[in-house]
Amino acid sequence: MRTPVVMTLGMVLVPCALLLNLTSTLTPAWRQLHGFLDQPVDVVLYQGLWDICREQSSRERQCGQPDDLNYFGTEPVLVARGLMVTSLAITALGLLLATLGVRCWQDEPHFLLAGLSGLLLFIAGLCSLIPVSWYNHFLDDRDALPAPSAPVKVQVSYSLVLGYLGSCLLLLGGLSLALSLAPWCEERCRRCHKAPLAGPRRSSISTVYVEWPEPALTPAIKYYSDGQHRPRPAEQRGVGKPKVGFPMPRPPLKAYTNPVDVLAGEKGVESHGPSSRSTQPCLASLPCDSDL
Template identity: 75%
Template sequence: MRTPVAMTLGLVLAPCGLLLNLISTLAPGWRLVKGFLDQPVDVVLLQGLWDLCREQSSRERACGQTDEWGYFAAQPVQVARGLMVTSLAINGLGLLLAALGVRCWREEPHFALAGLSGVVLFVAGLFSLIPVSWYTHYLGDRDVLPAPASPVTLEASYSLVLGYLGSCLLLLGGFSLALSFAPWCAELCSRGRKAPPAGLRRSSISTVYVDWPEPALTPAIKYYSEGQHRPPPADRGAPSKPKVGFPMPRPPPKAYTNPMDVLDGEQEKAAPSQGTSSRSTRPCQSSLPCDSDL
């Protein structure tokens, strides 16, 4: 398995942030003081957390200057010393956890350990960003950070810029490594779904089978053979079920019937005509008119 992009980005940004914070902590360049009345014009004083350096024309530099104004006793300087050192220690711990968690030489990294290292690196970025921001806020306040009176000017120096960059890189790198918690949480959720507790298992809808009755078709289509209606194959040989109900009356046939007796008087007329006619005329036995009458 290739190393995820988020882990690679975190492993690149975190060491860069550590290096920049280390330079910012040790270098005497948090504040630049210049414009001394009793000194040459090109003389500047660099104030850091641990040392004071006098620089002239960018060629001559003398560190270990005497703190005449009580700069190192200021609260922002004391707090910045403790927080910057703490940030460097936490940063080293986070990089150690990241190296053990990512393990690029293995097939799959340890996502939980890599995510934990991201959280540690993010905290290290916060510990370095707080003192840098606090120092910048009181940079021009001579009551909080002592400095010579005007017309001496106070400016931010390179150590503050490196401190901001290092803190931002640590925050970004820690956030990238903390994204490793997502695969780890997804794996835990999948394990929980595959193996639920035996007492809480519920029946699944997919295991319920419904035996729907087969729809009845027209006997002429399904059971008509050899000129007869036959029972379904499943019903052959089975005892016939008793019929329930009562017979309906059959309607009378629709035939023509004459309510009048059309043979009325034919019997008397047929007797005298028997001697004179050679044709035998027998009365019709039907209720319809005879052919001779028609």
Template identity: 80%
Template sequence: MRTPVVMILGMVLAPCGLLLTLTGTLTPGWRLVKGFLDQPVDVVLYQGLWDMCREQSSSERQCGQPDDLGYFAAEPVRVARGLMIASLAATALGLLLATVGVRCWQDEPHFALAGLSGVVLFAAGLLSLIPVSWYNHFLADRAVLPAQSSPVTVQVGYSLVLGYLGSCLLLLGGFSLALSFAPWCAERCRSCRKAPPGRARRSSISTVYIDWPEPALTPAIKYYSDGQHRPRPVQLGAASQRKAGFPMPRPPPKAYSNPVEVLDGEKAPESHHGVSSRSTRSCGSALPCDSDL
């Protein structure tokens, strides 16, 4: 049996979503802060869930910057850490279940296990989508996510975009694998229909059965319904009564026989000299002779 398309699609999208989600979780690029007054114009501060990096065009990126404003203590950052880790763990579990359920090395896949892996992957996509959306909602709120006041500007980082893409791929892959429940449910329904019925259901105490007598119908309604004449029950019984007996044998056909011999006049006695006298003797028969020709 070929692997269903929904399983193949789920097995392709789920690892891609895992890779993007892992990259977005580890990289320090959830928010870009730039426009500092006391620093050069080209200085950009990258803020992530675990680290902050300072980048300048004239120097290399420097990570491990001090958190003077309490960025890592913000509630969206702390919640995002826990949910992203939970999403990665759920994705790994879902891929393990999908590998065992799809079973590309065997003829028949395990539809129930593949569908369960789709549910787990879909939940993993939700776990990663919630913190990404929440962080993006409070991105410019300096009271929730601390940042220097204006003219410092904040922008969306590349890690947030990768988190969005990874979450969407996990949702699509999980939904595709969850469609594997359809063949499993169909098989269960067929087996339930073929199962022998159980004990007859007991009637309720309040159930009362009443045998109402049939009303007497007039002959016009009883024997002339639907505009067609129907014979009375007596006539109908007589017409439908089966005849008794068996067919008599017929005599064989007789052949016709003619009692008159048609060759009597053509027979003549032989002469003493061995010569036939058919031409000299007169024909005594009523039939024509050779001499008459």
């Protein structure tokens, strides 16, 4: 997998910002003073956070000049010392985490680690931007930052400019690396949506389910759907079965009555015994009970 653009941009900007802030912190050139009455015209006095240097004609430079005006004891200088050192320490830690998260030797970057390093680097950028801005605000204030009276002029020097550049690059690099948290957050959200719920979802108290009985439909409506009349269930049983043969005629059903007394010929036979039954003919056209 290729390294994302945000990580590459952050890894380029952060080392440059670290170098600029380190140079700004150590070099004694946050502001410069020139135009002294009792010294040559080309004499320039440079003041930084840790040292004061005197330079003449850009050839001779003498550092360790005495602080007669208690410049190092002022509040902007003391705050700038502490915050710039803190910014350098946080930047080094964030750069280490970014190196482990961006992974130059692994197949996949560690998005969470890279994003956390970006947040640290962004905080480091704020820690360096605050003292630089505050010092620049009181640059020409002779009460906050002591300096000889007029006609001595006070101007910005290169260390303060380097501090501004380093702070801005650090903020941009940290923000770029912090964007690495977006893929990590997206993956976490996807996992949360796919994870099963811990238990059955309870219905709301305001939701009431009522089972209403189905109304009885008339046959005309019950067996009519989709614009067509549907056969009744009893009629559907024979549907689909082919009929074989031809229908047989059925005789009409009627009651049978016999107008002839079938026992009339048996009245005289009962007294002579069973042997004489066959000699007496049956007067009825239908078979007699004795014949059966």
